[in-house]
Structures are given as C-alpha cells and as structure tokens.
Amino acid sequence: MPTDAAPRDAGRGSLSDVVTSDAALRRFLQGLPGVDAVGLEARAAALGTRSIKTTAKAYALDLAISMIDLTTLEGADTPGKVRSLCAKGARPDPGDRSTPRVAAICVYGDMAAVAKEALAELGAGEINVASVATAFPSGRAAMPVKLADTRDAVAAGADEIDMVIDRGAFLAGRYMQVFEEIQEVKAACGAAHLKVIFENGELATYDNIRRASWLAMLAGADFIKTSTGKVAVNATPPNTLLMLEAVRDFRAATGRQVGVKPAGGIRTAKDAIKYLVMVNETVGDDWLSPDWFRFGASSLLNDLLMQRQKLSTGRYSGPDYVTVD
Amino acid sequence: MSTPDTHSSARLSVLKTYKLYVGGKFPRSESGRVYEVTEAKSGQWLANAPLASRKDARDAVVAARKAFGGWSGATAYNRGQILYRIAEMLEGRREQFAAEVASAEGLSKAKAQARTDAAIDRWVWYAGWSDKLAQVVGGGNPVAGPFFNLSTPEPTGVVAVLAPRSSSLLGLVSVLAPVIVTGNTAVVVASKAAPLPALSLAEVLATSDLPGGVVNMLSGDTAELARPLAAHQDVNAIDLAGADAELAAELEGAAAENLKRVLRPDGDDWAAEPGLERMTAFLETKTVWHPIGA
Numbered sequence: 001m002p003t004d005a006a007p008r009d010a011g012r013g014s015l016s017d018v019v020t021s022d023a024a025l026r027r028f029l030q031g032l033p034g035v036d037a038v039g040l041e042a043r044a045a046a047l048g049t050r051s052i053k054t055t056a057k058a059y060a061l062d063l064a065i066s067m068i069d070l071t072t073l074e075g076a077d078t079p080g081k082v083r084s085l086c087a088k089g090a091r092p093d094p095g096d097r098s099t100p101r102v103a104a105i106c107v108y109g110d111m112a113a114v115a116k117e118a119l120a121e122l123g124a125g126e127i128n129v130a131s132v133a134t135a136f137p138s139g140r141a142a143m144p145v146k147l148a149d150t151r152d153a154v155a156a157g158a159d160e161i162d163m164v165i166d167r168g169a170f171l172a173g174r175y176m177q178v179f180e181e182i183q184e185v186k187a188a189c190g191a192a193h194l195k196v197i198f199e200n201g202e203l204a205t206y207d208n209i210r211r212a213s214w215l216a217m218l219a220g221a222d223f224i225k226t227s228t229g230k231v232a233v234n235a236t237p238p239n240t241l242l243m244l245e246a247v248r249d250f251r252a253a254t255g256r257q258v259g260v261k262p263a264g265g266i267r268t269a270k271d272a273i274k275y276l277v278m279v280n281e282t283v284g285d286d287w288l289s290p291d292w293f294r295f296g297a298s299s300l301l302n303d304l305l306m307q308r309q310k311l312s313t314g315r316y317s318g319p320d321y322v323t324v325d
Numbered sequence: 326m327s328t329p330d331t332h333s334s335a336r337l338s339v340l341k342t343y344k345l346y347v348g349g350k351f352p353r354s355e356s357g358r359v360y361e362v363t364e365a366k367s368g369q370w371l372a373n374a375p376l377a378s379r380k381d382a383r384d385a386v387v388a389a390r391k392a393f394g395g396w397s398g399a400t401a402y403n404r405g406q407i408l409y410r411i412a413e414m415l416e417g418r419r420e421q422f423a424a425e426v427a428s429a430e431g432l433s434k435a436k437a438q439a440r441t442d443a444a445i446d447r448w449v450w451y452a453g454w455s456d457k458l459a460q461v462v463g464g465g466n467p468v469a470g471p472f473f474n475l476s477t478p479e480p481t482g483v484v485a486v487l488a489p490r491s492s493s494l495l496g497l498v499s500v501l502a503p504v505i506v507t508g509n510t511a512v513v514v515a516s517k518a519a520p521l522p523a524l525s526l527a528e529v530l531a532t533s534d535l536p537g538g539v540v541n542m543l544s545g546d547t548a549e550l551a552r553p554l555a556a557h558q559d560v561n562a563i564d565l566a567g568a569d570a571e572l573a574a575e576l577e578g579a580a581a582e583n584l585k586r587v588l589r590p591d592g593d594d595w596a597a598e599p600g601l602e603r604m605t606a607f608l609e610t611k612t613v614w615h616p617i618g619a
Binding site: 314315316317318319320321 | 559579
C-alpha cells in the first residue's frame with residue numbers, strides 16, 4: 001500500500017522551514033512515519049511475481065539496457081579497461097545494431113577524463129560519464145578533500161557525480177552536517193547531476209533509509225542511490241521500493257522530481273524487470289526513463305543481452321557470445 | 326476393535342514423489358507439470374514423474390556450466406574415485422533398481438537383476454578409465470625440433486544426453502558414465518516411458534560426492550526438451566541415443582548452429598562390451614609444445 005510519508009499538513013513548497021535549524025530538521029526526519037517492514041517486504045515480493053512476456057519483455061529489456069550505468073569501480077581499473085567498457089556501452093551487442101546504448105559509464109574520478117575521451121572517439125557523446133566522488137566508498141575524509149574530489153571529477157568532464165553520505169554522522173544523528181555536506185557537494189558539482197548514495201546496508205533500518213531519502217532530497221539531490229556495491233547488502237527490492245515511495249511523496253509535497261538508482265547485486269534480466277515493474281507500479285510512467293531511473297551494474301548488461309538474443313533468435317544464448325568486460 | 330494382526334496389514338503405503346535433479350538439488354518442474362508413468366507390461370500406474378519444460382532444461386544447462394570448471398579441473402584420479410563411489414552406492418540399492426528396471430522394462434525378476442548388475446559393472450568399468458584414457462588417446466608426438474610435443478584429451482564442456490528409450494538403466498549408464506568420466510558435465514533427458522530408474526539414479530549421484538550440477542537429470546517429453554538443448558548456444562555436444570531417426574535429423578541441424586559435437590544413434594546394443602568411442606566422442610585434443618632443456 002502507498003504509505004503517505006509526507007506530513008499530511010505539509011502543503012506544496014512548505015518544506016523550506018524544516019531545514020532552518022538542526023532541531024527543526026531532526027524533528028522533521030524523526031517525525032516521518034515509521035516503515036511497516038513486513039508490509040514493505042510483502043509488497044516488494046508481490047511486485048516481483050508479475051510475468052512479463054513477448055513484446056512487453058522486449059520493451060523492458062531495451063529499456064533496462066538504456067538505464068544502465070555501466071560500472072567499473074575496482075582498484076585494478078586501467079585506462080584500457082575503461083576504454084573497453086566505453087566501447088561496450090556504446091555498442092553493447094556488436095552483432096545487433098538495434099541494441100540501445102547504456103545511459104552512462106560509471107568510474108572513479110581519475111578515470112573520468114579517459115572515459116570522456118573514449119566516448120567522444122566512439123561517437124557516443126550522448127552517453128554520460130558518471131564519476132564517484134567524496135572519498136567513495138567509505139566517505140571517511142575531511143570536507144575540503146571531498147569537495148576537491150568532486151571538483152576534480154567535474155573538471156575531468158564528469159556529467160554526473162555519485163557522492164556517498166557520511167554514514168557515521170547520519171547514524172550519530174548529526175543530520176544537519178549531512179545536509180550541509182550534500183548542499184556543498186551539490187554546489188561544487190555545478191552543472192553536473194548529483195546522485196547521493198546512502199549505502200543502505202550500513203543504515204541498518206528501513207526508517208533510516210526513509211529519513212536519508214528525505215534528507216538528501218531536501219538538500220538538493222538529483223538522484224538517490226541505494227548503495228556503493230562494496231558492502232554485503234546492496235540494492236534489494238524492499239529498500240528500492242521504499243526509496244521510490246519517498247521520491248513519489250517528495251514530488252507530491254514539493255513538485256520536484258528526483259530519480260532513483262539501485263546499485264549492486266542486480267545481475268539478471270529477471271531481477272531488472274522486477275525493478276521496472278516496481279517503478280511502474282509505484283511512481284508510474286514519469287520515472288520509466290533513463291533520466292529518472294538507473295541501474296548501477298556491470299554483469300547485468302550481459303544477461304540482458306543474452307535474453308535479448310534469446311528473444312530475437314528463439315534459442316538460448318550463452319556467455320561465450322557476450323564480452324567478458 | 327481391530328486385532329494386532331489387521332493393524333499391521335492396514336498400513337498405508339508411502340508413495341514416492343519423483344523429482345528432477347538440477348544443480349545438486351531435487352526441484353519439481355518449473356512448469357508444475359507431471360505425467361503418469363506406467364508399468365511396461367500391465368499398463369498399471371507406477372508413479373507420477375515430473376514433465377520438465379524447456380526452462381528446466383535451460384536451468385540445467387546453467388547448473389552444468391557452473392559445475393564444469395570444478396569437475397574438469399579435478400584430477401582424473403579423483404573423478405575415478407567418485408565414479409567408483411557411485412558404483413558402490415548403486416550396489417547398496419541393487420534390489421530397488423532391479424525392481425524399478427523390472428517394472429520399467431517388463432522383465433522377469435531374474436533378468437532385471439542381471440541388467441542391473443551389468444549396469445553397475447559398466448559403471449565400474451568406466452570409472453577405471455578416468456586416469457588411463459590420456460595414455461591411450463593422448464601421447465608424445467615426434468616433431469622436427471628441440472621440443473616436447475604432447476597431446477592430451479580435454480573434456481569438451483556441457484553435453485546434452487538423450488538417454489536410450491528402451492534400456493532404462495543399463496542404457497542410461499552406458500551413455501552417462503563415458504560423458505562425465507572425462508570431465509564433461511551432463512544434462513540428461515531420461516527415457517520418457519521409463520524414467521524412474523534414472524530419477525532414482527539421481528539420488529545415488531547426490532549421495533556419492535559427485536559435485537552438484539555435474540549431472541542434471543530431467544524427465545519429460547524427449548522432443549520438447551531436446552529441441553532447446555540442441556539449439557542452446559552454451560551446450561557443447563549432444564548425444565542423440567534416445568532420439569528417433571526423424572528427430573535426430575532435426576536436432577543435428579539445430580546443433581550445427583554452434584558446431585556442437587554430435588553423437589548419432591546407431592541402434593546400440595547396450596549389452597555388448599563398450600569401446601572407447603563414447604568417451605572419445607566428447608573430447609578435444611590439446612597439444613602443447615615445450616622446449617627441451619639443454
């Protein structure tokens with residue numbers, strides 16, 4: 001059931017006063033309704049049972065491919081690896097030119113320039129370069145370092161910045177600190193889109209995820225993102241559903257639309273389609289576009305391509321027919 | 326009031342739910358379907374067997390692919406030990422298999438027992454080949470240069486096996502053992518009319534240290550399962566023992582798409598002494614050159 005998380009008396013645009021002071025912000029976030037964990041999980045599970053076939057499946061597969069932030073965030077990333085990832089993003093299935101391109105290539109800040117250049121050479125300038133910043137993935141650095149990290153990435157050509165919040169401050173209840181941090185990073189981003197990563201696996205409770213969602217949206221996030229992909233618990237259907245409900249309620253309260261990006265742990269086309277069903281049923285058509293919903297993934301793309309080949313040829317494909325990286 | 330005597334005779338029989346064997350687990354068919362298996366002679370109902378769908382076949386291929394690295398990488402000695410262990414487990418369930426073979430093939434008790442024993446012996450025979458085949462079909466090649474040149478047999482990958490239609494245990498063992506002894510993994514489509522010995526064999530495999538996914542057992546309509554398997558791009562070879570001539574021709578065509586190795590049915594006599602053909606049919610030859618030290 002849709003949980004109306006927005007305070008019922010909150011009229012459109014009237015949320016500006018909740019960020020005037022630390023106490024007001026805390027009161028607002030602590031005052032958000034608690035999450036019905038059992039209901040949320042049951043709802044997410046129920047939405048995962050839809051059967052999507054034939055033309056609807058073809059549409060969903062192409063949409064999912066176009067929503068992917070094709071990601072490599074390894075210590076072992078080389079310029080060569082980033083370039084080959086860009087080539088894959090620009091032409092996911094070289095054997096089928098009708099395959100859509102991915103939405104973005106997601107790399108560490110020092111690889112943003114390499115990715116930007118590689119995409120330009122490939123004639124795939126419409127693919128964005130997303131760069132993680134602010135001491136990803138732990139977020140444990142001083143504020144000037146985080147801002148410098150962000151500015152660096154933007155200067156290197158990143159179109160989107162994926163920042164991590166300071167989970168330590170959030171869990172300690174210093175909401176205003178997190179709020180201001182997001183605002184400052186947003187300012188440092190300039191024209192680049194800002195995605196705010198919560199690392200749901202470390203926030204421990206659904207209530208915290210709801211609070212973090214509202215906090216980030218109030219601070220000006222363009223996207224809210226589930227996780228870094230670096231901890232045990234990443235994107236799950238329930239916590240993504242919770243964030244979708246938050247962006248829906250936020251738009252109802254303020255009129256501003258915010259995107260959602262589940263990341264980590266989504267590996268199969270079946271999973272991806274379950275997420276798309278969830279988007280459609282929770283927030284509707286407005287979010288069913290790469291501008292408002294993204295998948296942070298790397299191996300997911302191969303499974304989507306194999307499913308696409310199965311649909312077009314009628315025979316099952318195998319991992320020998322997609323590139324490894 | 327019932328007397329103690331009638332009490333014991335009133336015991337309800339416990340019917341067995343036969344299931345598929347995929348990835349080391351015993352799932353029902355994804356489709357939820359079953360079909361009736363009847364006794365060969367009397368036509369009496371024996372059990373319900375799962376009627377696997379093409380999605381079960383797909384899942385089985387995924388499981389087999391996952392298991393391939395570990396199984397092909399195990400030492401030949403280790404594989405032989407595990408296969409021999411399977412024979413030990415079969416020996417312990419001789420009576421059960423003999424009874425299932427008797428009702429599946431319409432044989433007398435003595436004949437069914439003889440076939441079961443032959444199947445166990447066949448398994449032992451193949452188990453022994455695991456660490457000997459390389460010496461027979463591989464070897465050192467003389468070359469014009471200061472090199473060792475060695476050819477060794479390597480498993481081809483995931484093999485789809487259509488088990489013989491009539492010989493429910495001996496035939497099955499004769500096609501399955503040669504596939505896995507060399508390090509391949511298998512997706513087996515059991516005989517549609519007589520699947521029960523195959524599904525029971527899966528229980529033996531599950532308790533014999535054989536890693537999950539090395540053998541995956543499906544029961545159902547042969548043509549329905551064989552078509553997606555023959556066309557599957559991630560299957561490396563197919564054994565057509567259980568296909569009739571018309572189906573076999575069609576499957577060969579589909580298998581050509583990704584150059585699968587195909588073993589055609591040739592009216593095999595399962596009682597005859599086997600040769601090496603069924604093992605070598607699913608092998609590749611790897612040749613390495615190594616400089617001879619000074």
